Amino acid sequence: MELFAPPGIWGPRLNPPPPAYFQGLVLGIYSREKENDVPQFTSAGENFDKLVSGKLREILNISGPPLKAGKTRTFYGLHEDFSSVVVVGLGKKGVGVDDQENWHEGKENIRVAVAAGCRQVQDLEISSVEVDPCGDAQAAAEGAVLGLYEYDNLKQKKKVAISAKLHGSGDLEAWQKGVLFASGQNLARQLMESPANEMTPTKFAEIIEKNLKSASSKTEVHIRPKSWIEEQEMGSFLSVAKGSEEPPVFLEIHYRGSPNASDAPLVFVGKGITFDSGGISIKPSANMDLMRADMGGAATICSAIVSAAKLSLPINLIGLAPLCENMPSGKANKPGDVVRARNGKTIQVDNTDAEGRLILADALCYAHTFNPKLIINAATLTGAMDIALGSGATGVFTNSSWLWNKLSEASVETGDRVWRMPLYEHYTRQVVDCQLADVNNIGKYRSAGACTAAAFLKEFVTHPKWAHLDIAGVMTNKDEISYLRKGMTGRPTRTLIEFLVRFSQDSA
Numbered sequence: 214m215e216l217f218a219p220p221g222i223w224g225p226r227l228n229p230p231p232p233a234y235f236q237g238l239v240l241g242i243y244s245r246e247k248e249n250d251v252p253q254f255t256s257a258g259e260n261f262d263k264l265v266s267g268k269l270r271e272i273l274n275i276s277g278p279p280l281k282a283g284k285t286r287t288f289y290g291l292h293e294d295f296s297s298v299v300v301v302g303l304g305k306k307g308v309g310v311d312d313q314e315n316w317h318e319g320k321e322n323i324r325v326a327v328a329a330g331c332r333q334v335q336d337l338e339i340s341s342v343e344v345d346p347c348g349d350a351q352a353a354a355e356g357a358v359l360g361l362y363e364y365d366n367l368k369q370k371k372k373v374a375i376s377a378k379l380h381g382s383g384d385l386e387a388w389q390k391g392v393l394f395a396s397g398q399n400l401a402r403q404l405m406e407s408p409a410n411e412m413t414p415t416k417f418a419e420i421i422e423k424n425l426k427s428a429s430s431k432t433e434v435h436i437r438p439k440s441w442i443e444e445q446e447m448g449s450f451l452s453v454a455k456g457s458e459e460p461p462v463f464l465e466i467h468y469r470g471s472p473n474a475s476d477a478p479l480v481f482v483g484k485g486i487t488f489d490s491g492g493i494s495i496k497p498s499a500n501m502d503l504m505r506a507d508m509g510g511a512a513t514i515c516s517a518i519v520s521a522a523k524l525s526l527p528i529n530l531i532g533l534a535p536l537c538e539n540m541p542s543g544k545a546n547k548p549g550d551v552v553r554a555r556n557g558k559t560i561q562v563d564n565t566d567a568e569g570r571l572i573l574a575d576a577l578c579y580a581h582t583f584n585p586k587l588i589i590n591a592a593t594l595t596g597a598m599d600i601a602l603g604s605g606a607t608g609v610f611t612n613s614s615w616l617w618n619k620l621s622e623a624s625v626e627t628g629d630r631v632w633r634m635p636l637y638e639h640y641t642r643q644v645v646d647c648q649l650a651d652v653n654n655i656g657k658y659r660s661a662g663a664c665t666a667a668a669f670l671k672e673f674v675t676h677p678k679w680a681h682l683d684i685a686g687v688m689t690n691k692d693e694i695s696y697l698r699k700g701m702t703g704r705p706t707r708t709l710i711e712f713l714v715r716f717s718q719d720s721a
Contacts, residue, residue: 236341237334238295238380239327239357241348242273242280243306252279253306257345257380261298265291273300283325283695285333295343299333301326303347310625315606321628323352328360328696331377335361338373343380350384354391355707360696362399364406390524394627394707397520400424401513401703405506405688409488414462414536417487417508421515421534425466429522437463447535447575449560452552453568454537456492456545461537463576466515468522468530470717478529479716480585481518481709482576483511484569484592485536492539492565493547506701507569509688510592511536517709524710526717531583535572539565551650555579556673559650567654569594570666574673587616587678589709590670592685597662599686604693606630607705610667611680620680623711629704631682640668 240258245251254262254270262269268291276286282304291298304322311318327344334342347353357377365371379388404412404420415436422434442451442463454461464485467478489507490496496504506512511534518532546552546565553559555578560571569592580588598608606624609631611617617633624631640656643665647653652672656665667681687704690697 235296235339236294236343237337237339238298238343238345239330239334240269240298240300240345240380241303241323241326242300243303244282245279246305255303255345255347257347258300261292269298269300282322283329285326285329287333287337296339297334297337299330301330315621315630316625316628320349320352320626323347323349324356324359324628324696327353327356331357331361331375335373335375340373340375342375342377344377345380346384346388350379350387351391351394354379354388355395356696358392358395359398362402363698364403364700366403366407393520393523394710397516397710398703398706400519401509401516401706402701404512404516405509405701405703407505409505409538412487412505412508413459414485414487414538415460417485417511417534417536418462418464421464421466421519424519425468425515425522428519429468429470429525431469432522433467433469435465437465445555445575445579446553447555447579448552449554450535450537450572450575452546452550452562453486453492453539453571456542457538457540458542459487459538461535464511464515464532464534464536466518466532468518470522470526471529472527476529477586478531478583479713480531480533480580480583480588481514482533482573482580482588482590483514484508484573484590484594485511485534486539486569486572487536489539489566489568490541492545492568493541494564494566495541496566503689506688507539507593508534508536509684509701510569510590510594510682513591513684513703513706513709514589516703516706517713520706520710521713524714526713528713528717528720530713531580531585533576533580535576537572539568549649554673558652558672561647561650561653563653564655567666570654570669573670577670577673581676585676587613587680588674588676589616589680589682591682591709593688594683595663595666595685597666598683601634601663602632602686604687604690606632607687607708608632608634608663608683609680610634610636610664610683612636612671612674613678613680616678616680619715620708620712623715624705624708627705627707627711629687629708631705631708634667634683635664636667636671637664640664641671644669644672
């Protein structure tokens with residue numbers, strides 16, 4: 214971070230006058246193409262430089278070396294409308310999809326740069342910032358809205374709330390789309406970050422109901438109580454929930470956007486463990502607090518559906534989220550217990566900390582009753598997924614190459630990447646070779662835990678277009694994604710929204 218004010222800009226006054234309009238401006242600049250080239254401003258940057266008679270270029274040249282991608286430099290007193298101007302490095306101009314990185318490099322550079330610039334303005338305790346669209350207003354809006362978000366709901370001392378708006382009049386539609394995408398991810402972040410004593414199954418369902426109903430009138434929400442879950446014979450889900458005093462909820466949300474009411478829906482299913490102690494197979498205490506976000510699957514799929522409703526997409530969507538806590542008590546599942554799922558299959562519970570697959574088994578069975586076009590489930594399912602891919606990408610296990618391609622294409626656009634993992638019979642054999650029941654909730658061997666978990670879920674799926682997203686590795690951010698602050702990420706909400714946007718366009 215470098216801060217510069219041009220000398221003598223305020224003339225002979227001892228103190229600068231208060232700015233006429235106390236707000237910040239973020240402008241982009243590209244890297245040099247060749248060693249001796251002059252770095253090129255974006256068109257908005259060029260226009261602003263002309264407005265201040267070349268002063269921006271002049272002080273930028275004397276302030277240090279050319280800005281690298283994602284780096285910022287702040288200047289003051291250049292124009293009466295802006296108390297501070299932050300110039301951000303966008304990297305090379307005109308870069309597109311990087312096949313090695315599996316994302317659109319130009320869009321990702323914009324997100325990174327704009328987030329850094331907006332945070333500079335926020336650190337100056339300025340409450341308003343105008344943002345250069347940088348050639349892609351949607352990516353710029355995503356960088357601003359994602360980069361400024363921080364969960365401080367329960368703190369007395371909060372950061373200055375800052376509103377970001379588009380600089381200039383063009384690209385407003387793309388900007389608003391970016392705000393919507395990022396707000397969807399931020400909703401998931403808020404749900405995941407909230408402490409488990411606040412974000413109970415009941416509270417989670419109420420928040421989603423409120424958000425969905427305000428998003429569109431074409432929605433319906435069913436907050437199913439324990440009695441309904443029992444009627445549905447969801448014995449696998451109930452076996453996890455019974456260890457906690459907190460009542461379980463099966464959340465079922467509908468968005469009916471298709472002009473054809475009888476059009477088959479897309480069904481999203483999300484793991485909704487609002488706190489995971491591991492149950493009787495209790496987890497180590499170190500970092501157990503992070504298990505408040507073990508409902509990340511439910512948070513991301515519900516937030517994606519809320520966003521689809523705000524976009525008025527012409528498709529029918531259903532979201533299913535089995536919500537409960539996994540706690541150790543006298544009523545909790547015990548290793549070696551056998552429970553019965555909704556489809557009649559029996560499950561030997563050899564590890565009570567492999568509970569996500571138990572609640573998803575019943576939800577996936579129920580998903581088939583809607584005769585859906587496809588089923589996608591998301592879950593912070595296995596530590597093994599984090600070991601395999603870390604925070605680089607969401608692991609996708611699917612029985613459909615068509616569905617894989619659609620998810621992959623969406624993720625290239627959003628920069629929130631996915632990576633295909635194997636769904637081999639090799640792993641199925643390790644969960645169906647079971648002493649007491651039809652299937653075991655852990656694999657025979659320690660290896661490939663993410664793959665055996667996916668193979669377990671496959672035992673409860675008959676639909677030919679199904680994908681399981683293991684999001685355990687992308688649940689948190691330390692410093693890997695610079696436009697997300699440290700904490701829960703809400704990933705891959707934007708990829709799911711983009712997938713739905715593209716699906717609705719293909720179906721039109």
